[in-house]
Amino acid sequence: MRLSVRTRLTVIYGGLFLLAGLVLLLINYLLVESRLPDATGFASTQLEQNPAITAQPATPAVPSDGIALRRAEAAEAMTISLTEYRASALNTLLLQSGVALVVAAALAGGFGWLIAGRALRPVHDITTTARRLGAESLDRRIDHEGPQDELKELADTFDGMLDRLASAFDSQQRFVANASHELRTPLAVQRTLVEVALADPAATPELRRLATQLLHTGERSERLIDGLLALARSDRGLAGRVPVRLDEVAGRVLAGTGDLGTELEVALRPRLRPCTVAGDAVLLERLLENLVRNAVHYNEPGGWVTVETGGEDALVVTNTGPEVAAAEIPALFEPFRRHGTERTTANGGVGLGLSVVRSVAHAHGGEVRAEPGPHGGLRITVHLPTSPA
Template sequence: MPMRLPTSFALSPWIVRRLLPRRVRVRLTLLYGVLFVASGVVLLAITNLLVARTPANLVLVKNRGGEPVLAPGADGRLYLGYPESNSSVQLNDITQQLRDQALRQHEIEMDHLLVQSGIALAIMAVIAIVLGWVVAGRVLRPLRTMTGTIQRISARNMHERLAVVGPADELKDLADTVDGLLGRLETALDSHKRFVANAAHELRTPLTLEHALLEESLIDRDATRESFRSNFERLLDISKQQARLLESLLTLSSSERGLDHREPLDLAEITEEVVEASRPETRRRGLRIETAIGPAAASGDSALVQRLVANLVDNAMGYNTPGGHVEITTRTHAGRAVVAVANTGPEVPPEQVERLFEPFQRLGRTAGDGHHGLGLSIVRAIAVAHDAVIGAHARPGGGLVVEVSFPPRTDPLQRATRIEQLDDGTAIR
């Protein structure tokens, strides 16, 4: 039966993490030291192995002429001979003693070499740890500099950058990546500040008007029921505009977070529903809607996509001319579902088209017309959340053309004509 260690001797991952040093410099120093000691041990082992394999059982003597002579006899024993006198003396006992002495001397030298090598390795290990500490500090110095700079950067000095100079190594790539991230954060922060300022301005205008109307009703001692009713109707209209603005802001915020789920949908069905719901408004404005609805299968959030199409149609109707028209098209092109809305209207400068997709941007910046400049920005946010490509260009005679292309549907629920053969030969489509 295998023996199990008590729980107190078992090192949990938490204990292991607590035992490990937290500073990178200490970990690098220990890593350098361990690698050096391991390399030194391997080197000493190889050196001792090579020295131990050197011959230590050969004994050389010199003859009278000074030349070394070592000759084995016919019986396998070792003899020392003198060629000049053609005589030989059996030196087996002497050579054996000499050989044993050489072996003992070799063992003593090996032990001495091992001890001296161990002492040298210990000294060099201490030196290696000190050098590792210094080298690790120099390697981590750029990281400490970057860390200190990043810690000093806040919303007030977001324009600062690391601006690391030097060879194009990993640290330079890291610094450039951080600088790029800071640039994107600065752009997002500036956009957020402009958005908050514009939203505050849009909300302050109706609040000021509401305050003025209420103050007028209270101050005017000769106010009649008709004047009160007129002021209340205007207050109701202002309240509806504020509600639409808040709803648009909430839609913009939710669409910028991304999609929580995707479902199969058809742009043709959604567009038809939006067109039918907007016909009373088009008749009231004296506009004409022309549609070319074709199958356009996509996937995404149907509520957000419906809001996208509705905003495109509302924008096309709101910025139009009396007697103008709106063209709405859905189709499938290169496997992508496409919805396009074009309208007649005032001439749009081509350089201003991209600006219209920013929050609170309108042609002429006229407030109080029921438009808050959020329609196309919501369209772009919903398109980005669906990985869709949005394109827009000004029409030569006035008006705007906006086209949104959704990626192909890849879910197994994609619509297709399905034929099942029954036993009697009939088919169901």
């Protein structure tokens, strides 16, 4: 059984008090016992010092041995009386001291519980603050007020660490925003130049072939950058949450993926029921787009992709395609890992789709589960906390 620190401190306080009380009771008992007179010696002394106790009127009918017998009987009666008194006094001392010790131990336990709770309050404040921390709530601080002791030092150290974390997260946010602009701008310029070269009627076939390859390479680089930026954005948490209709987002994604499904001869089967979650609409759309595009790409002609929202789980995407062993599924959620290879391949993917899906789900307080589909492919379930519409 696991005991809390407060309980352990209370037990230690109460145990030490009880031990000290037992030692005090033993010392008190020995002192009182040493001060009470010995029954036999006390009786003999009293009879010797007070012979009148057994004295009788002088009569010729009482022999001298009768007086001695009377003295012995008096001594025995006095010894018995003193022995009973001594035992009664010691028993009363033990009983009353034991009751007082038990009551005092109970009071010590209660005061120990209160004192331990007061002493550990800063630790509870630190724990509560740490549990509530997130990328969107790094402004929380403990601000412990109290004497300059070890707990005050611990709370101040924790607040200083939060200041450094908040500064690091701010720097990361600025870096992601700047990187998004600085990386996309040259790629957009490059794509424009290549498209201009392709539109030139005087371009030779070799130049057109080279321009087409450069255009595909640029598109691939753009997808890679978009995936990395989405992964970085979701990994740092959500700056805010708003109600998002997941079924409407899924409808837009399916409409935008229709041409790709027609090109690869994969049917899209929407089963969209109203579902509202709290989160970031852009990241949730990226999650859905990655799942749907992966399900279409890793499929086979004549296959299908089913997208369900609003059920027991917020989102379920099932597709046909090559069979995937259950042991290989965890590796698919790692960056740059894909079924059958660890790097990118010729279908245009960059190996970040499911990594982004998992990161976005975790940023929203949800989780992703994947299992082999009943008709090949995968069945991916995304659980997200729902929100009132």
